[in-house]
Amino acid sequence: MSDEALLQLLQHASDDRQPVLLILDEHDAVLPPPQHPDSRALSNRFDICTSARRQGWPCSFSDFWLNAELLAGCRRALYRVSKEKRVVEHVLQGLWLLLPVNGELHLAGYKGEGIKTFARRAAAAWDCEVTLERGDGNLHLYSFTKLSERAEPLQSGDYHGLQTIGEWQGCAVYSKPGVFAWDRFDAGSVFLLGYLPKLLQRGNPGQQRALDLGCGSGLLALALVQAGFREVIATDNNAAAIRACEFNLQQLAQDQQALVVADDCGASLRGSFDLILCNPPFHQGFEVEQTMTDRFLEASLRVLKAGGVALFVVNSFIPIERKAAAWFGKVEKVADNKLYKLVLLSH
Numbered sequence: 001m002s003d004e005a006l007l008q009l010l011q012h013a014s015d016d017r018q019p020v021l022l023i024l025d026e027h028d029a030v031l032p033p034p035q036h037p038d039s040r041a042l043s044n045r046f047d048i049c050t051s052a053r054r055q056g057w058p059c060s061f062s063d064f065w066l067n068a069e070l071l072a073g074c075r076r077a078l079y080r081v082s083k084e085k086r087v088v089e090h091v092l093q094g095l096w097l098l099l100p101v102n103g104e105l106h107l108a109g110y111k112g113e114g115i116k117t118f119a120r121r122a123a124a125a126w127d128c129e130v131t132l133e134r135g136d137g138n139l140h141l142y143s144f145t146k147l148s149e150r151a152e153p154l155q156s157g158d159y160h161g162l163q164t165i166g167e168w169q170g171c172a173v174y175s176k177p178g179v180f181a182w183d184r185f186d187a188g189s190v191f192l193l194g195y196l197p198k199l200l201q202r203g204n205p206g207q208q209r210a211l212d213l214g215c216g217s218g219l220l221a222l223a224l225v226q227a228g229f230r231e232v233i234a235t236d237n238n239a240a241a242i243r244a245c246e247f248n249l250q251q252l253a254q255d256q257q258a259l260v261v262a263d264d265c266g267a268s269l270r271g272s273f274d275l276i277l278c279n280p281p282f283h284q285g286f287e288v289e290q291t292m293t294d295r296f297l298e299a300s301l302r303v304l305k306a307g308g309v310a311l312f313v314v315n316s317f318i319p320i321e322r323k324a325a326a327w328f329g330k331v332e333k334v335a336d337n338k339l340y341k342l343v344l345l346s347h
């Protein structure tokens, strides 16, 4: 779905007289091409980055590592505020410190998303001039002009620091802000792992390849490495998740191969897998996104070995079996705890 706030922000604050730095998080839209040849973008999402590049924006992919090089020659930054508070604080603070005096920071977001609070906190912390324009549907467009380097910190913690969120079979698991459910184990994934021992009876993991599709900080991938799979691939769209998952797998994998790949719905995966575990991003609180469901199922079908199985965990109310039946020869609900269900798929 196209994000109107992002499009309005570009219309409002980009022009052909000066380059801009555009910060993109989860909000998607077909961007108009950059008006100035030196404009550039940064996103923490692989799919958003790919689509921005397609529209002519040079776009870096990172977990919002902000540095002087990124802003070199740019006096204006544009940011459609993210959903997660810790990400917003980090990006606002980082951009503000890097902008030169007289530089401008333009923000867009809707009232219900906390943009007023962020703007109020920023205005109190920074030596700045602020203007606000309102658009349709409670859209708020703020422009901050930097008057001096004087600024109080906005951040409530270290955005890039990895933190322990628990232990899995004796191994500490780390995550960080910006990753899905970053301060705990996801209950759906824990439910899925309760079923893993049954799947392990199917063959010899030491000779098999396994995939964690949409890995987040990598709890499922870690369990696959612990189970002794010869090769484990984990993949996610989010740069923060890639970093956390890589860190977690590095602690464990020694003789085995464990690789974390940035990718959109598994589209770039090659080869085939004996076991696929997936806790997809269509849960309660997220839209039940048809296209996303199709793409996760399609990728699983394409890379599942003959004789292999894919195990999905979804909220119990999501009718994934109906969708999956169009793609897979065998679709079986193997567990349901009223909150989550496990659906086993094979050719």
Ligand SMILES: C[S@@+](CC[C@H](N)C(=O)[O-])C[C@H]1O[C@@H](n2cnc3c(N)ncnc32)[C@H](O)[C@@H]1O
Pocket (backbone or CB within 6 Å): 047, 180, 181, 185, 186, 189, 213, 214, 215, 216, 217, 218, 219, 220, 235, 236, 237, 238, 241, 263, 264, 265, 266, 279, 280, 281, 282, 283
């Ligand atoms: C419900 S979370 C599960 C995360 C992880 N497996 C866990 O157990 O905590 C779904 C994951 O899918 C990822 N995701 C969202 N959109 C994606 C896409 N287009 N391609 C790949 N992964 C995506 C999210 O970043 C998130 O990490």
